[in-house]
Amino acid sequence: MANRMNWLQGKTVRKNTPGNASHSRSSSTPQIHSTSATIFGGGVKDPSGRITEYSSEDDQCPVCKSDKYLEKKLRLLVSSCYHKMCESCIDRLFTLGPAPCPICNKVLRKLAFTPQTFEDLGVEKEIAIRRRIAKSAFNKRVEDFMSLRDFNDYLEDVEDITFNLINDVEPVETEARIAAYREANAALTLLNTQREEAYIHSLRQAEEQERKERELRAEELRREEEEEREAKELGKRDIIDRLERADGSDASGVVRKAKRERAEREATRKGVAPGKGPQALLRARLAAGAATTAVKDTPHIPFQDEYYAYDDMFTMQSVYVDRASEAVRKDREGIMRAGGYWVEEAWERAVRSAVAGT
Amino acid sequence: MDAVEKANTERQKRWVKDQKVGEGTYAVVYRGREASTNRKVAIKKIKVGQFKDGLDMSAIREVKYLRELKHQNVIELLDVFSSKTNLNLVLEFLDSDLENIIKDRSLVFLPADIKSWMAMTFRGLEFCHRNWILHRDLKPNNLLIASDGQLKIADFGLARDFADPGYKMTCQVITRWYRPPELLFGSRYYSTAVDVWSVGCIFAELMLRTPYLAGESDMDQLKTTFRALGTPTEQDWPGHTKLPDYVPIGQFPKTPLRDLFTAASADTLNLLAQCLVYEPRKRISAKDALTHAYFFALPYPSHPSKLPKCAAQITAALPLEELDGNTLSGKTNRLKRKLSSPDDSTKTRSTVARRLDFTKPTPGS
Numbered sequence: 001m002a003n004r005m006n007w008l009q010g011k012t013v014r015k016n017t018p019g020n021a022s023h024s025r026s027s028s029t030p031q032i033h034s035t036s037a038t039i040f041g042g043g044v045k046d047p048s049g050r051i052t053e054y055s056s057e058d059d060q061c062p063v064c065k066s067d068k069y070l071e072k073k074l075r076l077l078v079s080s081c082y083h084k085m086c087e088s089c090i091d092r093l094f095t096l097g098p099a100p101c102p103i104c105n106k107v108l109r110k111l112a113f114t115p116q117t118f119e120d121l122g123v124e125k126e127i128a129i130r131r132r133i134a135k136s137a138f139n140k141r142v143e144d145f146m147s148l149r150d151f152n153d154y155l156e157d158v159e160d161i162t163f164n165l166i167n168d169v170e171p172v173e174t175e176a177r178i179a180a181y182r183e184a185n186a187a188l189t190l191l192n193t194q195r196e197e198a199y200i201h202s203l204r205q206a207e208e209q210e211r212k213e214r215e216l217r218a219e220e221l222r223r224e225e226e227e228e229r230e231a232k233e234l235g236k237r238d239i240i241d242r243l244e245r246a247d248g249s250d251a252s253g254v255v256r257k258a259k260r261e262r263a264e265r266e267a268t269r270k271g272v273a274p275g276k277g278p279q280a281l282l283r284a285r286l287a288a289g290a291a292t293t294a295v296k297d298t299p300h301i302p303f304q305d306e307y308y309a310y311d312d313m314f315t316m317q318s319v320y321v322d323r324a325s326e327a328v329r330k331d332r333e334g335i336m337r338a339g340g341y342w343v344e345e346a347w348e349r350a351v352r353s354a355v356a357g358t
Numbered sequence: 359m360d361a362v363e364k365a366n367t368e369r370q371k372r373w374v375k376d377q378k379v380g381e382g383t384y385a386v387v388y389r390g391r392e393a394s395t396n397r398k399v400a401i402k403k404i405k406v407g408q409f410k411d412g413l414d415m416s417a418i419r420e421v422k423y424l425r426e427l428k429h430q431n432v433i434e435l436l437d438v439f440s441s442k443t444n445l446n447l448v449l450e451f452l453d454s455d456l457e458n459i460i461k462d463r464s465l466v467f468l469p470a471d472i473k474s475w476m477a478m479t480f481r482g483l484e485f486c487h488r489n490w491i492l493h494r495d496l497k498p499n500n501l502l503i504a505s506d507g508q509l510k511i512a513d514f515g516l517a518r519d520f521a522d523p524g525y526k527m528t529c530q531v532i533t534r535w536y537r538p539p540e541l542l543f544g545s546r547y548y549s550t551a552v553d554v555w556s557v558g559c560i561f562a563e564l565m566l567r568t569p570y571l572a573g574e575s576d577m578d579q580l581k582t583t584f585r586a587l588g589t590p591t592e593q594d595w596p597g598h599t600k601l602p603d604y605v606p607i608g609q610f611p612k613t614p615l616r617d618l619f620t621a622a623s624a625d626t627l628n629l630l631a632q633c634l635v636y637e638p639r640k641r642i643s644a645k646d647a648l649t650h651a652y653f654f655a656l657p658y659p660s661h662p663s664k665l666p667k668c669a670a671q672i673t674a675a676l677p678l679e680e681l682d683g684n685t686l687s688g689k690t691n692r693l694k695r696k697l698s699s700p701d702d703s704t705k706t707r708s709t710v711a712r713r714l715d716f717t718k719p720t721p722g723s
Contacts, residue, residue: 018400018645100376128712242490281464281465281466282466284469285465285466285468285666294659295661295663295664297470297657297658297659297660297661297664298661299654299658299659300473300477300654300658300659302648302649302651302653303484303648304430304481307488328547334596334597334600335545335548335597335600335601335602336545337596337597337639338540338553338595338596338597338600339540339545339547339548339597339601339638340540340545340547340548340549340550340552340636340637340638340640340641341545341547341548341641342521342548342549344522345520345521345549346522348521349521
C-alpha cells in the first residue's frame with residue numbers, strides 16, 4: 001500500500017526481487033542502475049548526470065522526415081497527444097494559432113509542446129497523468145480515512161481513474177468523475193497540498209542548516225591551518241633574528257633553544273601540557289601511580305560472590321529427555337556447533353535455576 | 359486515581375529532571391538527581407507515541423534485562439516510571455566511556471590499567487552470561503566509566519536471553535568491528551562466545567589505541583579478520599563452511615599476534631588469542647577468562663581509582679551513543695531496524711507486558 005502511494009506521487013520505487021532478499025549483503029555492493037539512457041547514451045544531462053531531456057541519434061521527425069544526419073540541431077518535442085515532431089514543423093504548423101495534429105487530428109497549440117524526458121512515450125504520458133492526478137486532486141493520506149480498508153478502496157479508485165486516463169477508456173466519464181471528486185474534496189485537497197509543501201519546506205530547511213554547519217567547520221579548519229602556518233613562519237624568522245644577534249658564537253645552541261621554545265608554544269596551542277612527549281607522559285603517569293600510595297593495587301579476585309558455590313549441589317547428565325530440543329540436537333551438518341550453540345546450556349540453565357531457586 | 363497510578367506518581371516525585379544532555383532517535387537523555395539525596399542520575403525519556411506498534415524494541419530490551427541485573431560492573435537501572443505518555447528510565451550517572459579514554463592521546467595506559475579494565479569487563483560480562491543474557495553490542499563506547507573508575511557495561515538495547523532450545527536468533531547484531539565471524543557468516547544459533555569475541559577486540563584496541571579489526575563492510579570485515587588472524591581451516595573451525603552466509607574469502611596466512619603486539623607479555627597474548635579463537639565453542643568463556651593466568655600475574659590490576667581518566671570530562675555527559683546506540687550515524691540504525699525480525703520480536707513483547715510491573719527490581723541471584 002505504501003508502495004502504491006509513493007508511486008502515485010511520482011516517486012520511483014525499486015521493488016525487491018526475490019533474489020535480492022538478503023538485503024544487508026547486497027546493499028554494501030554498489031548497484032548499477034541500467035536504464036535505456038545509460039545504454040543508448042543520448043540526451044541532455046544535468047550536473048548530477050541525470051538525463052533531463054531525451055534524444056537519440058536515430059531521431060527522425062515523423063512529419064517532415066528530417067533526421068539528425070540532415071539536420072544537426074534536430075530537436076523533437078512532444079505534443080499533448082503524445083506525438084513527436086521537430087521544432088521547425090511546430091513553428092510551421094502552429095505559429096498561426098491552434099491547428100490539428102498532423103498525426104491524430106487533435107487540435108494543438110504551440111505552447112503545449114514539451115521536451116521529452118523518457119525514451120518511451122508511454123512512460124512520459126503515464127507520468128504526466130499520475131502527476132496531474134496526485135497533484136491536483138487525489139492526494140488524500142491514510143490519516144484521512146476511518147480504516148485501512150477505506151484507504152485501500154480509495155487507492156483502488158484512483159488507480160482505476162489513472163488507468164482509464166492512460167489508456168483513453170471512457171475519457172469523458174472519467175473526466176467527469178475527477179471533476180466531481182475535486183468539487184467534493186476541495187478543502188481537503190488544499191490542506192494536503194499545504195501539508196506536503198510544509199514537509200518539503202522543512203526538508204529544505206534541514207538541508208540548508210546542515211550545509212551552513214559544514215561551511216562553518218571548513219572555515220574553522222582553514223583558520224586553524226592558517227594560524228599554524230603563521231606560527232611556523234614566525235618561528236623561522238625568530239631563529240634568524242636570534243642568530244643575527246648571537247653573533248655566531250654558539251649558533252647550534254641558539255637554534256636548539258629556539259626550536260624547543262617553538263615546540264612548547266605549539267603544544268600549548270594544541271592544548272597539551274607543554275614539554276610532554278609520550279615518554280614524559282609515561283614518566284608522569286608512573287610517578288603519579290607511585291605517589292598515591294593510599295590506594296594499593298590488589299591481586300585479582302575472579303569472583304566476588306558465592307554464585308559458583310552451588311556447583312557441587314548438582315551434576316549435569318550427558319543427555320536429557322528433551323522433546324523441545326530434539327530438532328536442534330540432530331544438527332547433522334554441524335551448523336549449530338559451528339555457530340557456537342550448545343544444547344547443554346539450555347539444560348544447565350534449567351538445572352541451575354532449579355537448584356538456585358531463581 | 360488507582361493504586362498503580364498512585365505508585366507511579368510517587369516514583370516520579372522521587373526524581374528531579376535537570377537539563378537535557380542529548381537526544382537520540384528513540385530517547386532523550388536528561389541529567390537528573392534524586393530529590394531526597396541529590397544523587398546524580400541520568401533520566402532517559404523514551405518517546406512512545408511515534409512508534410506505530412508500541413515501544414521501541416531496544417527500550418523494551420533495556421528495561422527487561424537491566425531490571426534483572428545488579429552488579430558493580432553493569433549499569434544500574436534505578437527506577438522506571440511513566441509521565442504523561444512517556445516512559446522514563448532512571449539510570450546511574452556515568453561521566454565517561456572507554457572510547458573517550460582510548461581516543462585521548464594525552465593519556466598513557468600501563469599494562470596494569472588494561473588488566474584492570476579487562477577484569478572489570480569480564481566480571482560484568484560473566485554476570486550477564488550467568489544470568490543467561492547475551493549483551494550483543496559490546497564496544498568501547500558501551501563500556502562506561504564511573505567517577506570512581508569502575509567500568510560498567512551499558513546499552514542493553516540489543517541484549518536477549520539465550521539458552522532456549524532451538525529459537526533462531528538474528529545475526530544482525532553487534533557493531534561490525536566487534537562482530538565475530540560466525541555472525542558474519544550468518545549463524546542463527548550462537549551463544550556467549552559472540553560477546554567474548556567483542557571483548558577480545560576491545561582488549562586489542564586497548565593495547566593498540568586504535569580499532570583492531572576495522573572493516574568497511576560486512577564482507578570487508580571478514581577479510582580484515584582473516585588477514586589479521588589467518589583464514590580458518592576446517593580443522594580450526596569445523597562446519598563453518600556450512601553456515602548460511604558462508605562465502606570463501608581467500609587464503610590469508612596465520613601471523614603470530616606477537617608481530618603486532620610487540621610489547622605484550624606472553625600471558626596477555628595467550629588470553630587475547632583465546633578470545634579470538636575461530637571456533638566459538640573453543641573460545642574462552644567469560645568465567646574461564648576471569649581465572650586466566652593473565653589476571654594473576656604481576657603487575658596487579660590497577661586500582662580503579664588510579665586508572666587514567668579524561669582530563670576534560672565530556673560536557674555532554676552520558677554520551678548518547680552509549681545510551682541508545684542509534685546515534686552512531688546510519689550504521690547502527692540499520693542494525694536496529696533489522697532487529698525487528700519476526701524471530702524474537704513477538705516473544706519479547708509478550709514477556710515484557712508481564713514484566714513491566716514497576717515493582718522493586720529483583721537482582722538475578
